Amino acid sequence: MEYEFTLKFAIPGTNADELVDRLGAAGCTDALVGTGQPARIALNFTREANSAMTAIVSALEDSRKAIPEARLLEITPDFVGLSDVAELVEVTRQNMRKLMLKHAATFPSAVHEGSSAVWHLFPVLRWLKDHAHYSVPQPLLDVAHIAMQINLVKESKELERGVQREISELVA
Numbered sequence: 001m002e003y004e005f006t007l008k009f010a011i012p013g014t015n016a017d018e019l020v021d022r023l024g025a026a027g028c029t030d031a032l033v034g035t036g037q038p039a040r041i042a043l044n045f046t047r048e049a050n051s052a053m054t055a056i057v058s059a060l061e062d063s064r065k066a067i068p069e070a071r072l073l074e075i076t077p078d079f080v081g082l083s084d085v086a087e088l089v090e091v092t093r094q095n096m097r098k099l100m101l102k103h104a105a106t107f108p109s110a111v112h113e114g115s116s117a118v119w120h121l122f123p124v125l126r127w128l129k130d131h132a133h134y135s136v137p138q139p140l141l142d143v144a145h146i147a148m149q150i151n152l153v154k155e156s157k158e159l160e161r162g163v164q165r166e167i168s169e170l171v172a
Contacts, residue, residue, distance in 0.1 A: 003139050003142070005045055005052075005056060005076065006044045006045070008074045008075070009042075009071060011039060011041050011070045011071075019033070023043070027062040028043060028059070028062050028066060030048075031044060056146050056150065060072070072154060075146075076147060077121050077147060078121055079118050081118060082096040083096075088121075089136065099132060106131060107124075108120070120144075120148045121147075122145045
């Protein structure tokens with residue numbers, strides 16, 4: 001099955017042409033390389049694999065071989081606004097907003113609320129599939145699930161152990 005996702009890395013000042021050559025040699029020939037931001041690189045993969053986990057893990061391993069000094073920032077798709085979700089499921093933003101407001105009790109909670117709310121994509125897609133009976137492609141659902149899990153693990157590693165224990169007890 002084919003899985004689409006993006007790995008975003010912080011990189012030290014490295015020549016972009018050199019990076020592209022190194023990525024190709026390491027097996028990342030199935031990625032489009034974006035170097036538009038200074039000290040950042042985005043690798044947009046379309047990878048064939050038996051599972052989303054296998055696709056993402058193999059892409060991470062290949063990327064690390066090519067750029068060992070890179071620091072993973074984020075795997076997408078994960079953090080999204082309503083417009084992003086609407087585009088993915090091919091409806092209008094207004095339609096998504098109506099669904100969210102009409103089903104406020106069951107619609108997934110945003111991870112950030114404010115003038116621009118942000119959700120993890122996976123719970124929203126799962127909700128759309130299970131509660132609103134939308135057709136959500138399984139590869140997208142799988143990639144969103146694995147991306148969220150890896151991003152959460154990555155972020156949790158930045159917590160101090162004592163703080164992590166104390167917070168775990170509060171949110172259980």
